[in-house]
Amino acid sequence: MKRQLYAALTLTALIMCTVPTVNLYQVFTTQSDVKWWKAKVLYNMDLFHGLISKLIYPMGISIHPGKVIIGKEGWLFLGDEYADKISVKRAGVDQKETQIIESVARSMESWDQWLSSKGVTAFRIVIGPDKDSVYPEYLPEWSSHTSPRPTDVLLRHARGNIYVDPTKAVVQAKLQFAHPLYYQTDTHWNNAGAWIAFDELRKSLDKTQARLTWPQAREPLTLTTHKRAGGDLAHFLRIQESLSDNEVLLNFPDEYSLPVEHHDFNSGEMTFSGQNIGIASPASPLLVSSPQALNSKKVLWLRDSFGTAMTPLMTATFTETLHVYYLLLKPEALVALVERFQPDYVFITSVERDIRGDFFQSGPPVTHVDAAVIN
Incomplete structure (x- = not known):
């Protein structure tokens, strides 16, 4: 001893x-x-965690199983630390989840009505499907999903055309493309996946906004690919330098190649001037101006990191796009943004696992709802 x-x-x-x-x-x-x-x-301990992770990764063992699940053929998936996404999809929609879904549906309908009272032409929520919703075949056997998924239940409760769920379109498209529509080592869709989702937004708005002009894709959709370092999931495993992924380039860059300016919305300070590029979720509201865009319209875009690959397309379509990271946004702050910016459209782009979160359960402040009803 x-x-x-x-x-x-x-x-x-x-x-x-x-x-x-x-x-x-x-x-x-x-x-x-x-x-x-x-x-x-x-x-x-990052260096040592990385060494350990390199040793156990080939055996299918994750150094952080709560953050990363190691799937089949090199595919990585997000673990349960983020919105209990694996557990909810495995267990199915129980009474508690149903109550949350009903609350979300009511809140978003209230926002739709309030935004309409403020002159907003259309309100849409574009869902960024979880990677395991698109590529479940690469999940470990133990993490298989039940049916229906929570998102399907939410869509059944939602009224009107508020939600744009591109999951079916992306799943159909993956059968036609030689390259994946999501990164294998990252949580996000790539440029091709983002384009398909953006095109679903176009289809949704075409029903009522037929005069809008949109970027046009060409066949084949993807032009080429090049290697890039491992993504956020590889980073969680501390082996992002050991794993690589493929970056997909679209075949129509001229459709979204145009000069832009970025301004901090609060201070008015110009932070960038140059060509149209992808934009990470901004720390503070960021106004992107693109005078040569296809439509002279203003968009308030509440978004997360799933909006990054979609940014060049949004910028090429609308002359003013106000990017706001929505997860920390309070209802009163959203009201203030709408009243100050006076957008023509309000879009939300959110990863699927977050669309039942606190933000979506919060409706407009009661005083503003009452005023909208009176008006």
């Missing part, structure tokens, strides 16, 4: 000495300006 205790203490001491030594070597050889004397730097 004493020998085992001494061995454990010796191993612990070796690790406590080795980890800071390796981290200090990393700091000084890369000329990093981090505060190397801080404990969080000296005892950072």
